[in-house]
Amino acid sequence: MNFESTYGPWAIVTGASAGLGEHYTRQLAERGLNVLIVARRLDRLSELASELMSNHQVEIECLALDLTATDAIESLLGACQNKDIGLLVNNAGFGIKKAFAENEYSALRDMVRLNCEIPVLLSHALLDKLKNRDTAGIINLASVAGFQPTPFMSVYGATKAFDLLFSEALSSELEGSGIDVLAVCPGSTDTEFHAVAGSESTFPKLDDPRSVVLKSLNCLGKRAVYIHGFRHRLLIFFSRLTPRFLVTRVAHSMLKK
Template sequence: MEFSEKYGPWALVTGASAGLGAAFAESLAKRGMHLLLTARRENRLDDITNRLTSQYGIDVVSIPLDLCAPAAVEALANKAAKYEIGLVIANAGFGWAGPFLQQDPERLKEMVKLNCEVPALMARTFLPELENQGRGGFMIIASTAGHVATPWMAAYGATKAFDLHLGEALAIELKGKGIDVLAVCPGSTKSEFHELANIKAPVFRGIHATAESLAEGAINSLGRKPSWIHGFANRFSLLITKYLPRKLATWITGKALSKHYRS
């Protein structure tokens, strides 16, 4: 079955104004999918919408929205209701690196909301319609940081563990209903993430992937597994941590991350 037959005709991508979300939009456009793109920066969304529409001959609708605003997921669902959505990518998110006790409490609340509450509510809101259609896909963007506790990115790593577990669990619950769920685990990937997350660039020199290769790899993994880690180096290092006592794996991760935030 063609990708757009199984997951089309429309896909909804959050956080589509930059980084991974913009790359997902382009990869899906190449596959002939029509797109609903959302983020806060309207100008960015309009630029991407115009480019993808003229380059790929698809329909693109931009929905400028702050997903941390009250009832934002309901507002998004209302705007998306008239489109036949077969694929949802819950991608919008941000991180923060530094000593937990120095994290701004308001930003912390926003991060937990955007990284955890929003994707969970999106799953609860959009999956019933996919279940009715008997087909479709749902991707949640977790992180390699969700596989092991991350001192100096303590709360961010915990939000990504939530995403990873949510995605893997839903993949099992929806297996047999024609719906593929994938928790995507990028490692360090070029985007605006690091600047916003107080991380020194470049992080993990040499394994800084492109958003385009991440998006292609994730889309190709949909329907094949419940979660996917991008890149051999990431898969290998996470495999090693699985064989270590949790405390030691956390200590090593903390050692690596302690040098990567701006003080």
């Protein structure tokens, strides 16, 4: 499969100013795709765009946008109006590690909006564009946190369960349409996520984001869910055989730290 002709010429990556989104942008540019990159920090996006455009024969267009803003979808659709988009990477997201009652109302609202509402609405808004092509793809960032309840990150884990189930269902609905849908489930990964979430001390061992991105891109079109790392695949397999209250209790004691 030629990645560029299957999913090019243009991709969208949300949350490209750091972490996994930055690495998706890098690896898509290496594969010859032009990328519309979206995040709030324009300086980071511009720096990445200049570097990639000088090292690869691609166009990288920056869109500084707060995806939780009410007109975010319209702004993004405006920016991709004249582009043949073949791949949407719904990557932007954040978590918070706190007891539920201690969360700010606005932070919970933004988390649900960014992690759940935006991937759904963007996929829906772009679906006709993607269907007009022979082949296309949608990648949604879920997480291993989406496979069981996550006390002290209760809403974050639930948003990632939402992303996982939404992606699996969409992948099944779109089978045979030429649109490949993949839910990517990393474990704790070395990005800015844990500094933002306040979860640095809970997850001392972090995976390499480059490897998550490389392996997940290689799975696109071959399966509906990619879980990063043998250890995570094994844990998820055994947690399915364990009573849910026990799985929740183990997660509670791990995440309380």
